[in-house]
Amino acid sequence: xxxxxxxxxxxxxxxxxxxxxxxxxxxxxxxxxxxxxxxxxxxxxxxxxxxxxxxxxxxxxxxxxxxxxxxxxxxxxxxxxxxxxxxxxxxxxxxxxxxxxxxxxxxxxxxxxxxxxxxxxxxxxxxxxxxxxxxxxxxxxxxxxxxxxxxxxxxxxxxxxxxxxxxxxxxxxxxxxxxxxxxxxxxxxxxxxxxxxxxxxxxxxxxxxxxxxxxxxxxxxxxxxxxxxxxxxxxxxxxxxxxxxxxxxxxxxxxxxxxxxxxxxxxxxxxxxxxxxxxxxxxxxxxxxxxxxxxxxxxxxxxxxxxxxxxxxxxxxxxxxxxxxxxxxxxxxxxxxxxxxxxxxxxxxxxxxxxxxxxxxxxxxxxxxxxxxxxxxxxxxxxxxxxxxxxxxx
Amino acid sequence: xxxxxxxxxxxxxxxxxxxxxxxxxxxxxxxxxxxxxxxxxxxxxxxxxxxxxxxxxxxxxxxxxxxxxxxxxxxxxxxxxxxxxxxxxxxxxxxxxxxxxxxxxxxxxxxxxxxxxxxxxxxxxxxxxxxxxxxxxxxxxxxxxxxxxxxxxxxxxxxxxxxxxxxxxxxxxxxxxxxxxxxxxxxxxxxxxxxxxxxxxxxxxxxxxxxxxxxxxxxxxxxxxxxxxxxxxxxxxxxxxxxxxxxxxxxxxxxxxxxxx
Numbered sequence: 209x210x211x212x213x214x215x216x217x218x219x220x221x222x223x224x225x226x227x228x229x230x231x232x233x234x235x236x237x238x239x240x241x242x243x244x245x246x247x248x249x250x251x252x253x254x255x256x257x258x259x260x261x262x263x264x265x266x267x268x269x270x271x272x273x274x275x276x277x278x279x280x281x282x283x284x285x286x287x288x289x290x291x292x293x294x295x296x297x298x299x300x301x302x303x304x305x306x307x308x309x310x311x312x313x314x315x316x317x318x319x320x321x322x323x324x325x326x327x328x329x330x331x332x333x334x335x336x337x338x339x340x341x342x343x344x345x346x347x348x349x350x351x352x353x354x355x356x357x358x359x360x361x362x363x364x365x366x367x368x369x370x371x372x373x374x375x376x377x378x379x380x381x382x383x384x385x386x387x388x389x390x391x392x393x394x395x396x397x398x399x400x401x402x403x404x405x406x407x408x409x410x411x412x413x414x415x416x417x418x419x420x421x422x423x424x425x426x427x428x429x430x431x432x433x434x435x436x437x438x439x440x441x442x443x444x445x446x447x448x449x450x451x452x453x454x455x456x457x458x459x460x461x462x463x464x465x466x467x468x469x470x471x472x473x474x475x476x477x478x479x480x481x482x483x484x485x486x487x488x489x490x491x492x493x494x495x496x497x498x499x500x501x502x503x504x505x506x507x508x509x510x511x512x513x514x515x516x517x518x519x520x521x522x523x524x525x526x527x528x529x530x531x532x533x534x535x536x537x538x539x540x541x542x543x544x545x546x547x548x549x550x551x552x553x554x555x556x557x558x559x560x561x562x563x564x565x566x567x568x569x570x571x572x573x574x575x576x577x578x579x580x581x582x583x584x585x586x587x588x589x590x591x592x593x594x595x596x597x598x599x600x601x602x
Numbered sequence: 603x604x605x606x607x608x609x610x611x612x613x614x615x616x617x618x619x620x621x622x623x624x625x626x627x628x629x630x631x632x633x634x635x636x637x638x639x640x641x642x643x644x645x646x647x648x649x650x651x652x653x654x655x656x657x658x659x660x661x662x663x664x665x666x667x668x669x670x671x672x673x674x675x676x677x678x679x680x681x682x683x684x685x686x687x688x689x690x691x692x693x694x695x696x697x698x699x700x701x702x703x704x705x706x707x708x709x710x711x712x713x714x715x716x717x718x719x720x721x722x723x724x725x726x727x728x729x730x731x732x733x734x735x736x737x738x739x740x741x742x743x744x745x746x747x748x749x750x751x752x753x754x755x756x757x758x759x760x761x762x763x764x765x766x767x768x769x770x771x772x773x774x775x776x777x778x779x780x781x782x783x784x785x786x787x788x789x790x791x792x793x794x795x796x797x798x799x800x801x802x803x804x805x806x807x808x809x810x811x812x813x814x815x816x817x818x819x820x821x822x823x824x825x826x827x828x829x830x831x832x833x834x835x836x837x838x839x840x841x842x843x844x845x846x847x848x849x850x851x852x853x854x855x856x857x858x859x860x861x862x863x
Contacts, residue, residue, distance in 0.1 A: 210692065210820075229724075229830070230613065231632055245665035249693035249820055252830040287764070347763075349742070374764050378744035381696070381729035385736035390697060390824030393727035409825075412833070414613075414724055421829040465741035469758070470769040482764070486862075510863060528783060534723065535638065535782060543862045564862055566853065567839060582856055583839030584849045594850035599863065 210265060211247055211254075213240050217261035224253035224262060229418060250420065276364055277428040280306040283356065283370040283380070284317040284328055287347065291317065291324060293483065294371035294436040296331045301398060301439040302369060303332035305407070308400045311366070316359060318352055320345035330444035335451045343459060347375055350464040353382045355457055360387060365429050367407050369398075372433035373482075384431050390424035391431040394538070396438045396561060397421075406430070415534050416557035436482060437540035438561060474529070481513045481532065486543045489515030489532055489559075493548020493569060493588055497525035502589070503547060506596045515539065515559075517549045533558035548588050551576025568592065603656035603714045603752065606707055607647040608734070609675060610637045611668040612724040636671050639719030641678075642780050645787040646749065647717055648679030654752060657681050659710060663691055663702050669803050677790035677798035684710075688807035693820030696725075700733035702818050705811040707738060715757065716777040720745060728779070735777035743770055747783040 220238030232243040233253060240261070242253075254262040282302045284295035299315060306313040315333040317325060320342050328336050337359060344351060360368060360383070368383075370376040372394040384391035397410030401423070407430040410421045424430040481487060488510070490503040500520070507514050515537075516530040532539055534554040544562035549555060551567070551574055559565070560579045567580035568588050577583045584591055614635045636644075647658040660675040662668050663686040672683035686706050694702065707713060716738075721728035728744075735742030748760040750769070758771045762781055790798075808818055816822060842852040857863045 210689075243665065244689055244692055245687060246667075247692045248827070250827040250830050255830070353736075374745060374762075377728050378732055378742075381727075381732035382736045382742065384729075385697065385700060385733035388697065388824070390695060391729060392825055393696075393729055408828070413726055415726070416833070419831050419833050420827050421831075422825050423828050424825045427824040466743060466770050466772040468768055469771055471763075471766060472769075473766040480764070534726075543857070564857075564860060566857075577839045577841075580839035582853060583841045584853065585841065586846055586849055590846035591850055594846055595853060598850055598854045 211242055211244065211249055212263050212265070213242065214261045214263065215239050217259045219259055219261075221259075223258065224256050227252045227256040229414060277366040279312045279314055279363070279365040279367075280309065281314045281316055281360075281365040281368040281429070282333070283368065283376070284315045285371055285373060285375060286317060286319040286322050287375070289319060289321045289323050291322065291327060292371060292373065292436075293441070294373060294434070296327065296441045296444070297436065297439040298369050298371060298434055299328065299331040299333055300442040301434070302367075303442065305367065305398065305400055306334075308402065309366070309405070314363075314365065316356065318344045318355060326446075327444060329448050329450035330446050331442065332445075332448070333450050335453060337453045337455050339455045339457060341457075341459075346468055347379075348464050348466075348468070349375075349379045349382070350466060352379050353386070355455070356383050357386050358457075359455065360429060368429045368431045370431075370433050372435045376433050380431065380433050387427075387429070389427040389429060389431060390422075391433070392422045392424070393433050395432045395434045398432065398434065398439075407432070412557070415553050416560055417553060435538065435540065435561070481515055481530070481537050481539055484513035484539070484541050486510050486512035486545075487515045487532070487539055487541045487559075487562075488512050488545045488547065489517065489549060490520060490526075490547050491517040491549030491555075492519040493550075494520065494525070495548075497523075499589075500526055502592045502596075506545070506547075506592055506599070509596055509599045512543075512545075513541075515544075517546075517552070517555045546576050546580070547592055549576055550574040551579065603650070603654050604710075604712045605647045605650055605656050605658045606710060606713050606716045607640075607643050607658060607660050607675075607680065608703055608716065608718045608730070609640045609644065609660055609662045609671060610719075610722050611635070611662065611664050611671045612637045612722055614723075634667065634671070636674065637719055637722045637724075639721060639723075639780070639782060641719075641787045642782050642784050643717040643719045644675055644678060644680065645785045646780055648788075649785060650715070650749065650752070651679065651681075656714075659684065659713075661686065661703065661706055661710075663687070663694070663699060663706075666805070669805075672803050673798045673801060674790065676801045676803075677794035678788060679791075679794060683801065683803045685803055685805045686807075686811065687805050688818075690808045690815060690819045690821075693823060694818065695823035695825045696727050696729040696733055697824050698818050698820075698822035700730045700737055701822055702811065702813060703730065704734050704737035705813045706806060707734070709806070709811050714774045715752075716775070718777070718779045720779045720781050731777060731779040738775075738777065741772040741776040743772060743776065743778045746778045746780045749784075 314335040315328040392409040718731035
């Protein structure tokens, strides 16, 4: 186990030093040296070495997996009885994975009075495991964890996916920890290594500056949370049939470790950023809080949500829940219009997967133009009102 | 009351730039900092100490250099700090990391509350907090934006969910992760700085935390990185030129063409 450098092959060229994400490689006496203590064995340096001097030994603790584990599962999250859109996106992707693996696709859904549950079948599930009970009315994490762990132990799926929603990212790691298996967070790519029969999970890291492809070779199930709006929904097919399985659970055994005392809805946000098709976001270039009205006007014409980069939030121009970026929300709309936003990496991390990005900024060198589809260099105070007017005119 | 706060040292990504020629990270002069969201966890621990007279222990798994970050934690109000460092911890995924941290927490033994930041700047997974809770078999609450009260072995917090705020109560010990709304971290105090200078920060290895070698580091990791690459940012914006009127008109046309509006 570990990383080593073949001193015979190493020429001290230093190519590897700049690839290390953690800055752990130095060239000393014309040979590369790695400070092993901070190394994550990611392999970036190995791939960069043209002399094949870097070796990473990976002993696979080959537990006997056999073919005991079968099937692709999607945890279909609901909130207030409505199944989330990301569940359908995952079923669409899951269908493709299951077809490649020649296995079945199952949906798991917990809640109470769940609406349109037949949609899980229409989007591709062969089996649907359901708990529809008042005990699951709130997203009580403890109960969800317990029941999902029990189902996974009983039916042994090889892959289990959930949406990388706030709920998914809180409860799924707990399931993985109990099962002592791997979980890859916030994936934006999934495919199958058909030769090794493994799920390849790709995710952004370092604020979206680096992509990593991750596997879970020796533990089952392979689990991922997947960023909403990344995978496209297939058209639902209402003629599909599935097996509907009502899951029995022991009501007496359910004791939640946490108790929900109160819920206060946040009514200030009309269109939720995470679900919005169109987002208009403003940045430091707006200059003062009142100028967010330019953004709001354009947003109301397009029925869009209002976003912000970090500076306006720090300045107190707009509340935090509008913030898009690494310390705010991650969004993936069809259209993202960035107004007066220069495009710091932290902001880009939260929005660069949008389908179409428009940048309006007076600085032609602003990094936002590097990720934009269309750019306008100009005075936002002139361009934005004109844009609003033209769109209003139909 | 005893509080354990988990910190991670991360590269400061504000300084991360991509070299357009080689498409790799430019790392010159990159600084290591405490993960920003962890500094809110530390601040909250110190505030609880001021409120309830607790003792705050900061722990971190990382290379020996992370000692400096732990020293900073002491100057900001932590009472003790412990570094978990061992070559055997290299290559840890979230499963191995949370196993290591949980083992250290068990060794510390007397704890009522474990506080972590919501997620880190580099790995961005947000998984270590919830995984620690399950390893310890104690309650977990994510996204805490306010600690309302701790009394009679119970903790009451407010946390942010996607469409509002929940008030949740649980028994102690428990693990929580905090969001940046919870507080504004303070600057180190002069007294803290003096204390930090002479503080003894022990290093615990696999042996000290009684962990089995195959449960930590790469051996204990379920997931492996098989490839690291840089996303192509070749998409250069098509610039819409002219006066504002022409620009606005061109943009509306482009959006209509692409059926985006």
